[in-house]
Amino acid sequence: MTTASELRDAALEEFASAGYLGTSIQAIAARASVSKASVLYHYSSKETLLDAALSPAIDAIAALLPRTVQLSGTDADRHDFLVGFVDLLMQHRLAAQIFITQSGALVDVPVVARAQQIIQQIAAARPQQTVDDQVRFAVALGGAAYLLAQAGAYGVEAAPDDVQLRDSLIRILDELLAPVTAS
């Protein structure tokens, strides 16, 4: 509604589609129908704008962090965590896309570095297991994130409220991460 929030949303879409480095402040200004100087009035720098665009998603994943203990719990616990993870990806699809595709090139940006640390903590929360288990974990979470982030690039629309996709994703992740001893 406000100009600031419009700029934040415009930046989120632009950063996701053209990349942070490929997006000029002018482009964001044009998308929100204001001048470049006006963008820099609301956000003191391009980096501040990226921070504002990503922060909600990072707060959400940080809130998910305490629940990683559920990964070592019962089947129901692990299921609860996966539901939270998938919902997080679907609700913050653009932010997830920005992080997945550009975190490597933007490690020197504080907000991205913070997000990377949280992801690493989630990965570390997984109890030390076999290589197979590590690969299962990486393929599951990475595959889900990549699927939702890049779905649009291959014609598949991933609407935030696509419950069929959500349920299917949770089911398959559940199956992939289930202890093999339970088979």
Add this chain to the structure above:
Amino acid sequence: MTTASELRDAALEEFASAGYLGTSIQAIAARASVSKASVLYHYSSKETLLDAALSPAIDAIAALLPRTVQLSGTDADRHDFLVGFVDLLMQHRLAAQIFITQSGALVDVPVVARAQQIIQQIAAARPQQTVDDQVRFAVALGGAAYLLAQAGAYGVEAAPDDVQLRDSLIRILDELLAPVTAS
């Protein structure tokens, strides 16, 4: 060995770590210990350099395309395809990383557009099935690609000859794509 191949390798590493837009010709020149003008003598433009860096990987995945028919075949056929896919990812890790993280922002670059078309053809070769099957396919291939491309960002080294990782990945992809009727 030659200056041209050294520049191609330097560009591949730089594009993968800093991104195409985040890499200056000067940076590639410095990595190969030559001048910026010398880079533009061997490759007429920055885009030509990206083309040269990605082409071997794209040729390899194009060669894999005829084998997508195996996805509809027996378990052994599907296994053969997955072996080819995983080996491709491991042998062209940097090119895969560039494509996975930057194909969205570089759609207007011909060599990237060509790669995207090939990926789409592979995805389309999968016979029309349920949403579950589509999600399985996307999580498997996307997860494997993302794991190998981004492994370095999370401390896990994915050496091109890590047979343990390779075998584990193939086994899990096999399991993920096996028809549920076989369970």
Add this chain to the structure above:
DNA sequence: ACGGTAACTGACCGATCGGTCAAGTTCTGA
């Protein structure tokens, strides 16, 4: 009505980018 503050803008600045060019150097084959 009015003073102050928030919002907005065009003009401008220094830096960096991709790319060109003329000149110099090194290599090679006859």
Add this chain to the structure above:
DNA sequence: TCAGAACTTGACCGATCGGTCAGTTACCGT
């Protein structure tokens, strides 16, 4: 030996970038 091709380079160019600033307009409490 030497002509010409291959290679390398510093200097330079126009364009675009992120960011600054002085000045203008719109809004709001009193």
